[in-house]
Amino acid sequence: MTQTARPFRSVLYIPGSKERALEKAKTLPVDAIIFDLEDAVAVEEKVNARDTLAAALAAGGYGNRMRIVRINGLDTQWGEADAKAAAAMDCDAVLLPKVESAAQVDALAALVGDKPIWAMMETPRGMINAPQIAAHPQMQGFVMGTNDLAKELNTRFRADRLPMMAGLGLCLLAAKAEGIVIVDGVYNAFKDDEGLKAECDQGRDMGFDGKTLIHPAQVEIANAAFAPSEAEIDLARRQIAAFEEAEASGQGVAVVDGKIVENLHVATATATLAKAEAIAAMQVG
Template identity: 65%
Template sequence: MALMRSVLYIPGSKARALDKAASLPCDAIIFDLEDAVAPGEKVAARDLLAQMLSEVDYGPRLRLVRVNGAGTEWGAADVAAFADHPGVDGILLPKVNGPADLDLPGEKPLWAMMETPLAMLNAGAIAAHPRLAGLVMGTNDLLKDLGARFRPDRAGLATGLGLCLLAARAHGKLAVDGVYNAFKDLAGLEAECIQGRDLGFDGKTLIHPDQLEVANRIFAPSEAEVDLARRQIAAFEEAATRGEGVAVLDGKIVENLHIVTARATLDKARAIAGMT
């Protein structure tokens, strides 16, 4: 299974950061040619990133390139540079407003930055696009466009987060939560990771390596959850041998829907073990 607990943004213009990323304990990397790169460095960053992705072994990490928008002078060339690049697993498109924005040449999986009000209203159609692999929340831009204020409970983002999660799950796509800007505030990051995990996100986008431990831990099954999953499966299978459709464990009913979740929990735990 694709692990997306920790998705780290790396500037595409910084050779040292691009090299260091190969040794960081993140599940995925977004190599950023958009917000993290100044206009005067865009072309050089594109060339540097293409070279680094050919030369550096990033191991099992998912490698996404966030290109510049289609309306910019760099967008089309960015897409062309990485559409068939063997070191790239997918292209992340900014400011996706509707499914037509995903109609691009090539066969590389596409990811959509969900960061505008129009994207929220079109989330279902975007998630249904056949080339789309996942949605990435752009919560900073969404807050700005909504005129909402940041709150620890993210009340202003609740509708957008929910719409994107519903769309992703309806169409079997991945969904990654937005960044937490105060990268030194690990307690605040942990609280937001817990919220995102409990909502249903697969992981969180991050802006600093110091945030990796928190995201990896929160979005991984705990030992208690793994133990419960194993016991649920065992209890359900034992009940099935008796011709019963449900089991009882710790005073609670265990049905087939719980077994689906339990097996997913064990699959995720095995995938994490494989990464380490």
């Protein structure tokens, strides 16, 4: 499954120190897991968490789920050892918190070799420098840290997230320019299904590939919001068929549902079908 087609609808944080949670994650219908050595792990457990997580990943059982390990920052006492441990783990990427420059990514790359790197984007400086961070040759994904960003901005909570739109937009533009994955921040009220759905829909409309989650109860809503709907799949098929028919008859454009269909619409339709196929493959795997 290619990086572009691979779905990232649901990206669940799991504490790297909790064996029960690590085991349960194998049964959840998530597209990716962030195995956390940072915020979700108490100070006294941080060293042991590396071994616990390494053993869980070595045992396998996570199927097609993308396995991302979030380490502590390299400016902490645990960061360098976390990075070296993660480099040896059976994971797909290493996630660095509070990334603010390409130099920080270089420092991690020196510790993890050719292991793909993801970046937590959660500070104003990180947003401003998003283009250079996204352009780093080992960078494969952005994860929005909206709780930290809200704290740094000193914003009030708003359902429309208007105070964070500039930062979210900068990171989206940088990620899309470089063709890397970008997933939206968490929704804290894990029992508020209506609020979660609204924020997932907003994120999908903005162009995010999926949403980070803090609780298994949020998975179903995120999976539905970031997957192509039956109507979108049907429209994509009809657009492709109509365009191919128009081309065969020597016409440059086609019309579907009263709207012009051109090359760019066909490209979007093809991507929609590829995403639907990749999601179906995840469910089988």
